Amino acid sequence: MTEIIDYLRNLISPVTERFVNEQHTLFLVGGVVRDSFINQKIKSPDLDLTTNATPDQIRALVEPVADAVWLQGERFGTIGLRIGEIRMEITTHRSESYITSSRKPSVTFSLNLEDDLSRRDFTVNAMAFELDTGNFFDPFNGRSDLENKILRTPLSPSESFNDDPLRILRAARFSAGYELKPVQEIVDTAKDLAERILIVSAERIREEVLKLLALENPTKGFEFLEKVDLLPKILSFEFNLDNQNLNKIFSLLPPDDPISRFSIFFKGLSKTKVKESLHRLRMSREERRLIENIVDFLNFVSNGPKSEQWTDEEIRRSLDLNQLNVEESINLIVASDLNVKNFLGSVENLKATENLLSFEPSLTAQELMVLLNLEPGPLVGEILRWLKEIHLRDGPISVDEERNMVMEQWGK
Numbered sequence: 001m002t003e004i005i006d007y008l009r010n011l012i013s014p015v016t017e018r019f020v021n022e023q024h025t026l027f028l029v030g031g032v033v034r035d036s037f038i039n040q041k042i043k044s045p046d047l048d049l050t051t052n053a054t055p056d057q058i059r060a061l062v063e064p065v066a067d068a069v070w071l072q073g074e075r076f077g078t079i080g081l082r083i084g085e086i087r088m089e090i091t092t093h094r095s096e097s098y099i100t101s102s103r104k105p106s107v108t109f110s111l112n113l114e115d116d117l118s119r120r121d122f123t124v125n126a127m128a129f130e131l132d133t134g135n136f137f138d139p140f141n142g143r144s145d146l147e148n149k150i151l152r153t154p155l156s157p158s159e160s161f162n163d164d165p166l167r168i169l170r171a172a173r174f175s176a177g178y179e180l181k182p183v184q185e186i187v188d189t190a191k192d193l194a195e196r197i198l199i200v201s202a203e204r205i206r207e208e209v210l211k212l213l214a215l216e217n218p219t220k221g222f223e224f225l226e227k228v229d230l231l232p233k234i235l236s237f238e239f240n241l242d243n244q245n246l247n248k249i250f251s252l253l254p255p256d257d258p259i260s261r262f263s264i265f266f267k268g269l270s271k272t273k274v275k276e277s278l279h280r281l282r283m284s285r286e287e288r289r290l291i292e293n294i295v296d297f298l299n300f301v302s303n304g305p306k307s308e309q310w311t312d313e314e315i316r317r318s319l320d321l322n323q324l325n326v327e328e329s330i331n332l333i334v335a336s337d338l339n340v341k342n343f344l345g346s347v348e349n350l351k352a353t354e355n356l357l358s359f360e361p362s363l364t365a366q367e368l369m370v371l372l373n374l375e376p377g378p379l380v381g382e383i384l385r386w387l388k389e390i391h392l393r394d395g396p397i398s399v400d401e402e403r404n405m406v407m408e409q410w411g412k
Contacts, residue, residue: 002036005129008047011086016131018061024053026090027113027128027137034124037146038178047088050128052111055079058090077109094119114139118154121167122174126154151180157189165196168230169208176212176221190228197233202282205234209281213258219246235277237269245337252335259287260324260332263294267336268302271295290323297322297329298336301343310346312354316392319347319356326356354396361387362399363406371403372410383410 008028009016019026030048051058058079063069066081073080077092092109093116110116114137117126123142130137140154151174153160153167161167168190174180182190197205212218225231232238253261266274274295278288300318305311319329326347333340350356363371365380374380386409387402397405 004032004036005134008032009129009131009134012047012083012088012131014065015062015081015083015088015090018065019051019053020132022053022057022061024051024057024061025113026051026131028131029117029120029128030125033127033129034142034146037143047086049088049090049131050093050113050116051090052093052113053090054092054109058092062090113137119163120154121160121164121170123152123154124174124178124180145180146178149178149180151175151182151186153186157186158193161189161193161196164200165193166200166204166208168194168197168228169205169212169225169234172221172224172230173208173212173215173218175224176218177215179220182224187224187227190224190230194228194230194233197230202280206281206283209234209262210258213261214255216255217247217250218261219250222246234281235265236280237273237277248337249335252331259290260294260328263291263298264332264336266291266295267298269295293322294324294332298332301333301340302336304340305342310343312346312350312395313393315343315346315350316356316359316395318343320359320392326351359388359391360384361391361402363387363402368406371406 005028016026027050028047029050032047053061055074055077059069059071059074062079062081066083068082070080073089073091077094078089079091080087080089082088093111093113094109113128117128117137117139120126122145123140124146125142126138126140127142128137129135140152145152151171171182171186171190175182212221215221222231249261249264253264255261266277269277271292274292275288278291283291297318300321305314319326322329322332324332330344330347333344347356361384363384365376365384368374368380368383369376372383383406387406390397390405
């Protein structure tokens with residue numbers, strides 16, 4: 001038993017004791033078990049447990065010892081709880097599958113641990129520790145696969161991917177994140193069943209895509225997705241991946257900024273196509289805004305200057321499009337493999353003489369209203385936009401110059 005598992009067993013022993021006293025088993029499963037064998041730091045205190053107790057029994061057992069209980073997943077057999085800083089979900093042993101054309105799983109409860117583990121996505125996630133005894137259960141040789149860097153499914157890939165088609169996308173993440181090589185049967189089946197991804201909710205697909213992009217280097221995951229022809233079905237447009245360029249993207253753009261990484265995939269698309277794809281993935285309003293701004297910036301730069309050289313105004317307007325700092329903007333350009341050396345040189349020259357962090361006016365709305373004796377209203381916004389246009393066109397101006405210009409133009 002690993003030190004991590006031993007620590008967690010002690011931590012949640014009050015829960016374990018209540019289950020054992022009522023003749024129920026309780027097992028630790030999921031990512032914590034997998035990561036304990038590769039000494040990977042636990043990223044969050046969230047734990048997955050499974051039991052032969054029914055949802056009603058789970059609820060009755062945990063409520064007296066939990067600081068909080070939530071029941072949103074009860075109809076799927078899951079009771080959530082928190083004890084101190086530890087959050088956990090306890091689920092009745094189950095198997096689940098998707099009915100054709102359905103976005104929601106059909107859940108069947110089971111009293112058998114192996115049945116439960118057989119319905120998990122990959123063998124490396126189909127391992128369990130019994131919390132009472134510490135016994136380790138690995139009916140599908142997940143630990144061996146983890147050590148040998150192999151990605152397999154507990155049952156046939158056809159059964160697994162039909163049960164939950166999102167697992168095809170997860171295969172990409174595990175391939176990249178744990179350097180696991182999918183067996184050929186996974187690749188072949190994923191390609192045959194790629195169309196099934198369309199029955200999965202857009203929210204789940206979005207979450208999985210962003211998890212993949214948040215890895216240090218997701219290149220192998222995207223290689224897998226290209227091989228099984230899944231990306232066009234997710235994003236609704238065709239494109240060719242260049243692995244060398246992918247490595248450049250992921251080396252220049254940090255994993256803690258998956259949205260910027262994702263934006264590169266939309267380079268060169270029309271505004272309409274970008275909006276359609278982002279809407280299809282149910283990206284949040286803020287995510288859509290960030291991606292659309294970055295794509296506008298990349299497309300603006302890709303189109304080149306109006307004359308032979310970039311003007312200072314064109315540089316300012318391009319940088320204002322994406323709301324990122326200069327270094328991040330330059331990294332986006334280089335990562336996008338745009339042939340725009342003149343642009344990068346022009347940015348560096350302008351950066352030497354101007355602060356390019358922001359082109360917003362120094363005067364605030366409140367200061368404007370005091371200066372012109374205005375009430376809140378659309379005129380205030382109009383004046384601020386007018387001042388910004390001056391910054392973009394002519395370059396930096398001081399707050400005193402802004403006041404003088406405002407008084408001359410609007411103070412009559």
